[in-house]
Amino acid sequence: MEQLRWGTPDALRRLLCEVVSWKSMTLTEGEREFPFKVHAKLAEVTYFQENPNHLGLHDADFGRRFLTALYKHPSAEETIVLISHFDTVNTEEYGDLEEYAYKPEELTKLLLNRMDELPGEAREDLQSGEYLFGRGTMDMKMGLVMHMGLIEKAAAEKWPINLLLLTVPDEEVNSSGMRAAVTKLLEMKREHNLIYKLFLNGEPVFSQEPGDKNYYIYSGTIGKIMPSALFYGKETHVGEPLSGITAPYIASFLTQRMEWNPTLQERFMGETTPLPVTLLQKDLKLEYSVQTPYRASALYNVFLMKRNADEIMDIFEKIAFDAAEACNAAYKRVCKELSADHVGTLRVLRYEELVKHATQKLGTKKIEAIKSAIHANNGWDDREKCFRIADTFMIQCQELAPAIVLLFAPPYYPAVNSSEDALVKQCVDYVKEQGLTKFDLPVKQIHYFNGISDLSYVNYRDEGEGWTTFQANTPVWGKSYSIPFVEMTQLQAPVLNVGPLGKDAHKRTERLHMKSAFEEVPALVEGMVKMIMNT
Secondary structure: OOOOOOOOHHHHHHHHHHHHHOOOEOOOHHHHHHHHHHHHHHOOOHHHHHOHHHEEEEEOOOOOEEEEEEEOOOOOOEEEEEEEEOOEOOOHHHHHHHHHOOOHHHHHHHHHHHHHHOOHHHHHHHHHOOEEEOOOHHHHHHHHHHHHHHHHHHHHHOOOOEEEEEEEOOOOOOOHHHHHHHHHHHHHHHHOOOEEEEEEEOOOEEOOOOOOOOEEEEOEEOEEEOEEEEEEOEOOEOOOHHHOEOHHHHHHHHHHHHOOOHHHOOEEOOEEOOOOEEEEEEEOOOOOOOEOOOEEEEEEEEEEOOOOHHHHHHHHHHHHHHHHHHHHHHHHHHHHHOOOOOOOOOEEEEHHHHHHHHHHHHOHHHHHHHHHHHHOOOOOOHHHHHHHHHHHHHHHOHHHOOEEEEEEOOOOEOOEEOOOOHHHHHHHHHHHHHHHHHHOOOEEEEOOEOOOOHHHHOOOOOOOOOHHHHHHOOOOEOOOEOOOHHHHOOOOOOEEEOOOEEEOOOOOOOEEEHHHHHHHHHHHHHHHHHHHHOO
């Protein structure tokens, strides 16, 4: 048998430090270059030298690519897909240590001389010598490194199962890489006669509280959707305030009703989604003047377990109608007290209703021209473009004002859960038993990974076609953002997340537990895969 490059804890540690050193912040040149470097590494493995067509780079967007590496046993059809992402968040919070953020060994040593700058738990972990600090060590380059070691060993030992390593860009922003990979997974399924048995992610394990000694595995991933609103009032001069109605005034009624609203919470098997909050609220007025601000926008974050886009829009609409009713009553009461004429009754309409009205008034050609002009502005992201499209339509249809226009803004992560799947139950039991027996590791199951993950784009089920509501009410749909819902329904295999223990993702103190990463979890995942191939 060939000598394994990554077959020991020390070798995995060296590989991780090298991979972390390849800077790959989302939407940077480093992110574009990263998969080529992984490709070069995997190309050194004997199996991929003999089967170079099993190693591929594929287009995502903005010049970014995702990588696939398939170990195919000649007589096997059952396939485990190993999923990871290689982009990271940025590093400015490291301050004068920023140049070391991608050098874990050096950063960890440097921090020993600056322990007074660290919060208590991070200081204790640093002093313990059990953690490696650095951007991407935890989230989530160790997951990729573990999968590289696993596929190398499977190929060398000719395991009678197929492993498909998939690593993608852009998980941290829009999951463009995973959304693009869905179609490729289906192509490879047909081309290589694969039966997808399990989608296995390697996202890191998060402690549930300070001092938590448990190790967690996740049998699902939480969903996230962003119901949003354009508030369109009536402009006036500040000297005549009641001759108009400001967008911030309108927005205040909806935002108060969306923030922390328990009707948008879900519960499943003892777990609860976080309450909704406002992620962004701003005026669309671009400069100072004494004209009152009559256009504003708000973007709300809602987590999901079982609900789909259609159900969320229904709830959102009810909340908006309640907000509009309260706003109308308050505004008209002031007008009555001051003997002023009100400028109209605030209405609520969905974006799809606005488009229908605007199309009837302006024609399809004008509608498409408006969208194209907004998409041509590269300085706006998808969220800004959503608001600008709806705003431009409202400017052309002011007979609808004052109004709250309800819409969705990207990204949308459907929730996925496989807790009741028989194979997943077997895997969970295996990791629990082996974790305790081999490593004295208390393993607990969580039903929804709450860090959001690329597993959202496989194993999709939506009997009521709730996704069509998302499509109809997302202004950038089909232009700069789309989700392959139909194809996702064809990737029917359970999901599971088994990754290394770490702490403080996206923080200056991001760190990885070395024994977990280089010894415990690789052994547990290897054993679990062997258990699957023997059942």
